[in-house]
Amino acid sequence: MSCLEARIMASHYYPYCPQPELTAGLTSHSDPGVLTVLVQNEIPGLQVKVGEEWLDVEPVEGAIVINIGDILQIMSNDRYISVEHRVLANPCKEPRVSVAVFFNPSLRDKMFGPLSELLSDAKPAHYQQFTFAEYMKRFFSKELDGKTLTNYYRL
C-alpha cells in the first residue's frame, strides 16, 4: 500500500532568545504522518524523549534526521514507535534553522488503521480505523502535546 505520496515542507526559524529557560522553541509532540525528513543547521536545540529523559539530537554536518510518525506507529500496530520530540528556545546569538519534509498518505478519504497483514488472533489491532482527513483534522485542532493522537485512536 502506498502512503508517502503527499509531501509537505515546513521551515522553522528559532531566533536568539535571551531567557530560554522561560519559554520553548517548539513544544513536545510526535509528527502525525508516516515519516519526517529533517535537516538542521549547526545550532542545537532538538531533543527526543527516551523513556522519561530528554536527549539532545546533536547537529552533524551533512546529516539528516528521520522521524517515525504516528500513522506509521498505528499502521504497524506498534511495531514502529513514533518519536516524541521538542525544540528548546535558542540561547545562541546565531538563529537556529530547520527544514522538515513530512511524508503523508494522499488518499484523505481512505480508511487507515493497523495493516491487516500484521493482525491475528494472537496479535489483535491496537487501534481503531479512521480516515486520514478526520485524523489530520483532529491533529490540527489540538495542542502540540506529546502523543495524544495515537492515544486517542488506541483501543
Ligand SMILES: O=C(O)CCC(=O)C(=O)O
Ligand atoms: O525544528 C526542528 O528541529 C523540529 C521541527 C519539528 O519537529 C516539526 O516541524 O515537526
Ligand SMILES: [Fe+2]
Ligand atoms: Fe516534529
